[in-house]
Amino acid sequence: MTLQLLNLSKSVSGKEILKDINWEISQEDCFLLEGPAGSGKTLLIRLMLGLEKPDSGSVNLLGDYKYSSVNAGVVFQEDRLCEQFSAVENVAMVNKRLSERVAGDELLKFLPKERIWIPVSELSEVERRLVAIVRASIIPSDILLLDEPLRGMDSDLRKKAVDYIRDRAGHKGIVFAQRDDQGLESLRRFVIG
Amino acid sequence: MMEKSKVLRAEAVCIIYTMISEYTFDDSIIPNKEENTMAKADPKLLEMAEVFRIPKEAKLKYIILPAVLPGVSKMLSERDALKREKSRSVAQGGETK
Numbered sequence: 616m617t618l619q620l621l622n623l624s625k626s627v628s629g630k631e632i633l634k635d636i637n638w639e640i641s642q643e644d645c646f647l648l649e650g651p652a653g654s655g656k657t658l659l660i661r662l663m664l665g666l667e668k669p670d671s672g673s674v675n676l677l678g679d680y681k682y683s684s685v686n687a688g689v690v691f692q693e694d695r696l697c698e699q700f701s702a703v704e705n706v707a708m709v710n711k712r713l714s715e716r717v718a719g720d721e722l723l724k725f726l727p728k729e730r731i732w733i734p735v736s737e738l739s740e741v742e743r744r745l746v747a748i749v750r751a752s753i754i755p756s757d758i759l760l761l762d763e764p765l766r767g768m769d770s771d772l773r774k775k776a777v778d779y780i781r782d783r784a785g786h787k788g789i790v791f792a793q794r795d796d797q798g799l800e801s802l803r804r805f806v807i808g
Numbered sequence: 809m810m811e812k813s814k815v816l817r818a819e820a821v822c823i824i825y826t827m828i829s830e831y832t833f834d835d836s837i838i839p840n841k842e843e844n845t846m847a848k849a850d851p852k853l854l855e856m857a858e859v860f861r862i863p864k865e866a867k868l869k870y871i872i873l874p875a876v877l878p879g880v881s882k883m884l885s886e887r888d889a890l891k892r893e894k895s896r897s898v899a900q901g902g903e904t905k
Contacts, residue, residue: 664859687859695856697870699885708870709860732889754860
């Protein structure tokens with residue numbers, strides 16, 4: 616599966632944010648989507664997911680693809696976790712075939728045992744980010760789209776999180792949208808804004 | 809942790825609510841029922857559910873019910889936690905009943 620953006624343009628509230636974006640993301644690709652705040656990184660990801668329609672241009676799914684929109688593992692800019700439920704429940708809920716045991720085992724790679732069963736509302740910002748990363752990484756999907764996944768993490772944790780994401784992704788294409796490139800220096804860059 | 813009787817009562821409330829919802833699916837009885845229920849749920853979580861293709865049952869349990877009936881949702885969560893604790897202690901051989 617290749618995700619193709621063709622001459623994509625989008626304005627928001629009358630202001631042109633994205634203009635003539637052309638990009639292809641195939642299996643095995645790993646990109647850093649780079650740009651300052653307000654440059655349209657989140658908007659571009661929303662267009663890729665089909666959550667927004669472009670003003671002009673198109674988002675195409677090339678190859679023999681059975682879905683009308685891309686099947687993606689996503690870390691949103693906001694955590695978008697179900698607050699009163701635990702990390703294990705938040706990860707396990709996204710896929711019928713994903714057991715709480717498997718979700719728990721994955722979360723234990725980042726969080727201590729006593730933290731994975733308390734409501735996520737009681738976790739720190741970084742812990743919540745890690746829950747979102749695990750949730751996106753372990754479900755079956757065709758691409759990973761990660762919007763500021765490493766926010767608030769120190770360099771050691773960044774490396775650990777990036778290694779985990781790349782390991783779990785296998786052959787999937789990955790897009791990291793980050794304002795800074797710390798921990799992502801080796802990635803190919805796609806710059807906007 | 810909640811008393812067992814309260815948890816069972818909460819479960820009964822939820823079952824009755826679900827039955828009523830199914831029965832009154834006809835919009836002539838409660839117009840726009842589904843839209844009104846969805847309107848109370850967090851739109852960002854609903855969007856997340858759409859992106860992840862979350863199963864309907866999970867969407868109901870984790871996103872819609874907590875928004876529409878937060879008290880019942882909390883009681884059901886505690887019931888689930890009780891069940892997990894029980895199966896953990898059975899697995900460790902701590903409880904035979």
